[in-house]
Amino acid sequence: MNDLLPIVPTHSNAPIIIAGPCSAESKEQMMATATALSQAGITIFRAGAWKPRTSPGTFAGVGAIALQWLNDVKEATGMLTATEVANRTHVNLAINAGIDILWIGARTSANPFAMQEIADTIAERGATDKIVLVKNPVNPDLELWIGALQRIYNAGVRRLGAIHRGFSVYGKHLYRNVPQWDIPIELHLRYPELPILCDPSHIGGKRELVEPLSQEALNLGYAGLIVETHCDPDCAMSDASQQVTPQTLSEILERLHVPATTTKSESLTALRAKIDNLDSELIRVLSQRMAVCREIGRFKRDNNMKVVQAGRYNDIMHSRIAEGVESGLGEDFVRRLLLSVHDESVRQQIQIVSD
Ligand code: PEP
Ligand code: MN
Secondary structure, three states: OOOOOOOOOOOOOOOEEEEEOOEOOOHHHHHHHHHHHHHOOOOEEEOEOOOOOOOOOOOOOOOOHHHHHHHHHHHHHOOEEEEEOOOHHHHHHHHHHOOOEEEEOHHHHOOHHHHHHHHHHHHHOOOOOOEEEEEOOOOOOHHHHHHHHHHHHHOOOOOEEEEEOOEOOOOOOOOOOEOOOHHHHHHHHHOOOOOEEEOHHHHHOOHHHHHHHHHHHHHOOOOEEEEEEOOOHHHOOOOHHHOEOHHHHHHHHHHOOOOOOOOOOHHHHHHHHHHHHHHHHHHHHHHHHHHHHHHHHHHHHHOOOOOOOHHHHHHHHHHHHHHHHHOOOOHHHHHHHHHHHHHHHHHHHHHHHOO
16 A cells, blocks of 8 residues: 555645534435534535444434435535445445545444445446545454455555554443554554544544544554534434534544654554553453452452451462462562552452442
């Protein structure tokens, strides 16, 4: 992928901004959102016609009628239009309607059959002038993401880009989809010409995270942002909690700082991003461990058992230290770490028992 073309013309290092609702809901909602965005200087409008929903029975998008509304937006504002495609039918309908940008969602980019079908349809239709953006797969698998991008590239598309929208994890987390900044950095190191955009809306899942995540992406030198924006976010039919109004987006964009160049060397940035990810993983695992400890605390309290049981503690220390040493960690370090984790577990259990 070394003969890519810019996805859209940009001025100097200004980020590419794509904005619009999660889902197209009505012509009025599309026009109200697009008009406000256009007045704020945004030139690319997104809206999902077909929505990949986790549970059946939830709003799955209005379907092909949304393509007509996207064209109404284009006629009224001159904005470029973008929508999600997940299969041959979607691609054909989007090409027929003249949609400018096709994006491929995280559930689809994880599926090589679907990716090949989309790539084949684009090639068969001779629609290689389309701009295609491929979101990272739901699972953190760089090769799968690259494979998805390569299928579109092999179909002849040269205005190709990637979108980091975070990765899905089980259980409660600060983020809806955890960002793993090192993965797109590695993608960038392998394909320096490939523009990477950040989707702070699907990473954060909450309005208030849109700005800090966007800033983080710009600090890392991302080419742009795709931000879910709705004229009445609280009433949105999908992803209400993460959508912002055009006015809020415009204020966020005003505040964002675009660094002139990334000063740190790229490989150092990549390594630091890896450390950041591992540290948050450590904290997540520790907090999960403490949650289990509190559950044990409740069990011991209800069954009149002592908090610290010496036999169990010695077993833990022995086997864990051996495991740590086996993994290349210093014996003393593992002992001190375990002691500290144990102290915190006891503190949390005592709190439960004395409640
Ligand atoms: C979307 O952009 O509306 C969407 C469904 O995104 P993702 O594929 O990242 O979940
Ligand atoms: Mn959405």
